[in-house]
Amino acid sequence: MSFSFNIDSNCEKARAGTLLVDGNEISTPVFMPVATKSAVRTLSSADLIELNFDIILSNTYHLYLTPGTNVLSQFNGLHNFMKWPKSILTDSGGYQVFSLNHNTKISEEGVVFKSHIDGSSHFFSPESVMAIQQIIGSNIVMPLDHCIYSADDEIDVRNSMQRTHDWLIRSVNSHNSSNSALFGIVQGGVYSNLRKESCLFESELDLPGYSIGGLAVGEDKSTMYRIVEECNEYLPSDKPRYLMGVGSPEDLVTCVSLGVDMFDCVLPTRLARNGAIFTKAGRKNIKKSTNKLLDTPLEDDCLCECCQNYSAGYIHQLFKVSEILGYRLATIHNLFFLKQLMVNIRNSILNNTFNSFKNEFLSNYQPTNEIARMEQKKQWLKGRNII
Amino acid sequence: MSFSFNIDSNCEKARAGTLLVDGNEISTPVFMPVATKSAVRTLSSADLIELNFDIILSNTYHLYLTPGTNVLSQFNGLHNFMKWPKSILTDSGGYQVFSLNHNTKISEEGVVFKSHIDGSSHFFSPESVMAIQQIIGSNIVMPLDHCIYSADDEIDVRNSMQRTHDWLIRSVNSHNSSNSALFGIVQGGVYSNLRKESCLFESELDLPGYSIGGLAVGEDKSTMYRIVEECNEYLPSDKPRYLMGVGSPEDLVTCVSLGVDMFDCVLPTRLARNGAIFTKAGRKNIKKSTNKLLDTPLEDDCLCECCQNYSAGYIHQLFKVSEILGYRLATIHNLFFLKQLMVNIRNSILNNTFNSFKNEFLSNYQPTNEIARMEQKKQWLKGRNII
Numbered sequence: 082m083s084f085s086f087n088i089d090s091n092c093e094k095a096r097a098g099t100l101l102v103d104g105n106e107i108s109t110p111v112f113m114p115v116a117t118k119s120a121v122r123t124l125s126s127a128d129l130i131e132l133n134f135d136i137i138l139s140n141t142y143h144l145y146l147t148p149g150t151n152v153l154s155q156f157n158g159l160h161n162f163m164k165w166p167k168s169i170l171t172d173s174g175g176y177q178v179f180s181l182n183h184n185t186k187i188s189e190e191g192v193v194f195k196s197h198i199d200g201s202s203h204f205f206s207p208e209s210v211m212a213i214q215q216i217i218g219s220n221i222v223m224p225l226d227h228c229i230y231s232a233d234d235e236i237d238v239r240n241s242m243q244r245t246h247d248w249l250i251r252s253v254n255s256h257n258s259s260n261s262a263l264f265g266i267v268q269g270g271v272y273s274n275l276r277k278e279s280c281l282f283e284s285e286l287d288l289p290g291y292s293i294g295g296l297a298v299g300e301d302k303s304t305m306y307r308i309v310e311e312c313n314e315y316l317p318s319d320k321p322r323y324l325m326g327v328g329s330p331e332d333l334v335t336c337v338s339l340g341v342d343m344f345d346c347v348l349p350t351r352l353a354r355n356g357a358i359f360t361k362a363g364r365k366n367i368k369k370s371t372n373k374l375l376d377t378p379l380e381d382d383c384l385c386e387c388c389q390n391y392s393a394g395y396i397h398q399l400f401k402v403s404e405i406l407g408y409r410l411a412t413i414h415n416l417f418f419l420k421q422l423m424v425n426i427r428n429s430i431l432n433n434t435f436n437s438f439k440n441e442f443l444s445n446y447q448p449t450n451e452i453a454r455m456e457q458k459k460q461w462l463k464g465r466n467i468i
Numbered sequence: 469m470s471f472s473f474n475i476d477s478n479c480e481k482a483r484a485g486t487l488l489v490d491g492n493e494i495s496t497p498v499f500m501p502v503a504t505k506s507a508v509r510t511l512s513s514a515d516l517i518e519l520n521f522d523i524i525l526s527n528t529y530h531l532y533l534t535p536g537t538n539v540l541s542q543f544n545g546l547h548n549f550m551k552w553p554k555s556i557l558t559d560s561g562g563y564q565v566f567s568l569n570h571n572t573k574i575s576e577e578g579v580v581f582k583s584h585i586d587g588s589s590h591f592f593s594p595e596s597v598m599a600i601q602q603i604i605g606s607n608i609v610m611p612l613d614h615c616i617y618s619a620d621d622e623i624d625v626r627n628s629m630q631r632t633h634d635w636l637i638r639s640v641n642s643h644n645s646s647n648s649a650l651f652g653i654v655q656g657g658v659y660s661n662l663r664k665e666s667c668l669f670e671s672e673l674d675l676p677g678y679s680i681g682g683l684a685v686g687e688d689k690s691t692m693y694r695i696v697e698e699c700n701e702y703l704p705s706d707k708p709r710y711l712m713g714v715g716s717p718e719d720l721v722t723c724v725s726l727g728v729d730m731f732d733c734v735l736p737t738r739l740a741r742n743g744a745i746f747t748k749a750g751r752k753n754i755k756k757s758t759n760k761l762l763d764t765p766l767e768d769d770c771l772c773e774c775c776q777n778y779s780a781g782y783i784h785q786l787f788k789v790s791e792i793l794g795y796r797l798a799t800i801h802n803l804f805f806l807k808q809l810m811v812n813i814r815n816s817i818l819n820n821t822f823n824s825f826k827n828e829f830l831s832n833y834q835p836t837n838e839i840a841r842m843e844q845k846k847q848w849l850k851g852r853n854i855i
Binding site: 118123125156162164376386392394398406410 | 505506507509510511512513514534535539542543548549550551760761763773777778779781782785786788789791792793795796797
């Protein structure tokens with residue numbers, strides 16, 4: 082396993098870099114599509130190559146439950162199982178244990194949780210999560226972390242942060258560094274002092290990269306941006322910084338300006354299946370009847386397979402009859418949009434025009450209503466008994 | 469509109485031919501995938517081109533209900549709506565009115581039926597069905613026919629046949645022949661005398677092609693084969709013969725040997741979404757746990773996109789987690805299988821080796837159990853209050 086990160090150019094805090102992972106070159110800033118259950122929903126690995134993605138994220142929690150480590154072991158890992166020749170980053174399951182289960186019991190040793198599929202009981206420790214990711218064959222692995230609702234009481238957040246640190250030490254000790262790069266995950270909720278402490282503690286370990294965890298879990302956007310900025314002040318500037326679970330176009334642009342290099346999120350693919358289409362002006366709901374008679378693409382100058390071949394009216398009809406092809410074409414469009422956005426961001430950093438690119442993008446892009454978004458997220462968290 | 473049919477070679481009753489439809493060359497025997505609601509389910513028009521299909525079938529009934537004639541008219545027809553550059557055949561809705569609705573009222577004038585979507589009331593006449601297909605822009609159109617359960621009483625079947633003939637005359641009179649080729653549909657259930665009468669009556673009209681309707685609707689296979697053989701004796705030998713709604717591999721091979729040139733069926737795509745995979749040995753259920761650890765393709769020597777890239781174990785996992793990609797890859801495999809089968813059938817006719825090809829194929833291919841198949845079909849018909 083070889084891993085390196087080089088910063089090719091800066092534009093104030095924004096960075097354009099190159100990750101070299103086992104010979105695979107990944108330009109940053111990078112957005113990683115999420116292959117939760119060994120596929121980016123609706124797409125094949127060949128489709129992802131076609132879309133020019135160099136790295137995807139998959140989930141240790143989901144892969145552990147299905148297909149399970151026996152299948153992945155038999156197939157010599159996820160790369161061969163899904164026939165994906167490029168890089169894979171896996172999260173640790175810390176977030177899924179936090180968000181999908183109602184019967185989680187956390188102790189110093191690890192986490193006992195019930196499967197969201199069949200209710201069966203399982204145990205994750207920092208060590209077992211390293212072992213599972215080794216079977217998965219991930220190129221970049223995450224340590225088990227204790228992720229809690231970011232607005233929780235400071236004492237609770239401090240405790241979860243300290244547990245995350247303890248678990249990180251155990252992860253480092255059990256990690257077989259010859260096979261993958263282990264990143265740290267900083268926690269500390271919305272508390273600046275805790276985030277600083279977490280960043281400084283983990284920086285000391287001189288890991289190949291650092292993830293910012295515990296954000297995009299219910300706090301408002303300005304708080305998220307503040308915390309990201311503060312973390313990046315204390316994280317080593319020569320290591321890649323990965324903001325976990327963030328993927329709306331406005332967040333990608335803004336967080337690159339705050340010094341983030343890597344992102345992942347199910348948002349573009351989940352939105353696509355719900356008919357929400359990314360455009361430079363903001364999200365467009367393809368299900369609206371105003372699209373019915375449109376013989377023009379979802380976005381006029383878009384070069385994706387969907388926009389190059391099919392009309393908004395046709396995609397509207399596919400959604401109206403719940404045709405799977407519609408979900409696929411919308412997914413291709415949204416991922417192409419984000420890939421193109423990252424390419425444009427990177428080029429503008431290399432050309433030292435990132436600030437004007439950012440200002441222009443954000444002035445054109447109408448984000449979803451923040452109050453509505455917060456309310457949706459609150460309902461989602463409530464539905465999972467998290468708040 | 470130009471339409472011609474040339475028989476390139478015979479092998480006893482089997483024929484290899486060429487349809488020339490508006491400049492598009494279609495080799496026969498041909499299987500037409502079904503794009504019920506303006507898409508072959510899970511696939512785009514680009515995918516169908518990739519699979520080398522030259523003609524697809526779509527449904528007048530479904531297209532009339534959604535997206536509707538106003539949308540299709542605005543888009544100048546289905547070719548442009550779904551961006552399909554090759555040929556389209558549309559059925560007349562006769563079969564759907566028969567199979568999907570419980571409140572059909574048939575008179576000499578036409579059919580009053582309720583939409584299976586919202587229960588709204590509609591009227592189809594031979595003339596309106598011609599007009600709808602003109603808006604769709606089909607290259608080959610079907611007349612409204614009266615399709616009844618094939619085991620019905622002979623008097624009822626005779627009446628429906630005579631109505632079909634009356635309606636065919638009206639269809640011919642209202643058909644704008646400059647835009648499309650109108651086929652006849654012969655009826656007559658399982659009664660040899662009625663089938664003969666229907667074939668002779670319709671042959672007199674010297675139409676560009678003939679469809680055999682009212683089969684594969686509950687009768688056993690040997691009865692279906694007998695009726696197909698009898699129809700082909702009385703249909704003109706220089707016109708294409710289209711057996712409607714038939715598409716299992718064993719039926720395609722057998723019915724080509726009886727002189728059929730064209731087929732359509734939702735079976736390969738519907739089976740695919742249920743995990744039933746065509747192989748030379750018969751159908752294989754990919755959901756079975758025996759596939760779980762297989763790092764080999766669905767079929768070893770298959771050249772389809774699915775088999776060339778992914779393992780049976782991976783497809784099994786996609787079905788296990790209900791991942792849309794699995795439905796798509798299985799659909800690609802089944803349609804590739806049928807396309808390849810038709811190519812092999814045609815080549816063997818051209819090489820005068822069709823009989824040995826047929827015998828070898830049928831000796832290797834294990835069809836589904838006939839009793840189980842009949843029982844399933846009976847339940848399906850009962851579910852629609854047809855029997």
